[in-house]
Amino acid sequence: MSEQAMRRVTAIQNGTVIDHIPAGSSLSVLGMLGLLDSKSTPISLVMNAPSKKLGRKDVLKVEDRELTQEELDRLAIIASKASVAIIRDFRVAEKRSVELGTELVNVVRCSYSNCITNNPREPLPNRILVHKADPLELRCAYCGKIQDINGLVNHLI
Ligand SMILES: [Zn+2]
Structure with a gap:
């Protein structure tokens, strides 16, 4: 591997x-950010790296894109302990953290197909309430059903 290619794996200039x-969740994170089908954004992915905090962890580096706080807060569902650094010219310019609010509005659809929010004739906002943080329990604000956390990535809006 050339020195330049090596540097690409270890550090990014901007992004x-x-x-x-959490180990094994980086693809879900990319899905949540709408980057899974990206054909142009360079993305480096490290899976199952040793971590003092988590045992094993995944790390994602997204080049030439500064994710917004709103985008990052989407990650709270699957990576509530993630730490985020905005890189400019190889330096950490800003640190951000993922925050789990009390409600997710128009992030994911209720996973119950007969919920009123999944009726195309009822244009309601999709509101999922954070019922408990640890362990995470999410409920639909309309039908009250507990959401399958692992399945939610398939119900992104
Ligand atoms: Zn519902």
Whole structure:
């Protein structure tokens, strides 16, 4: 590997580094950010790296894109302990953290197909309430059903 290629794996010039993702969840994180089908954004992915905090963790480096706080807060569902650094010119310019609010509005759809929010004739906002933080329990604000956390990535809006 050339020195330049090596540097690409270890450091990025501009972009966002998302650290402390639970091991095995980095693809879900990319899905949540709408980057899974990206054909143009360079993304480096480290899976199952040793971590003092988590045992094993995933790390994502997204080049030439500064993720917004709103985008990052989407990650709270799957990576509530993630730490985020905005990189400019190889330096950490800003640190951000993922925050789990009390409600997710128009992030994911209720996973129950007969919920009123999934009726195309009822244009309601999709509101999922954070019922408990640890362990995470999410409920639909309309039908009250507990959401399957692992399945939610398939119900992104
Ligand atoms: Zn519902």
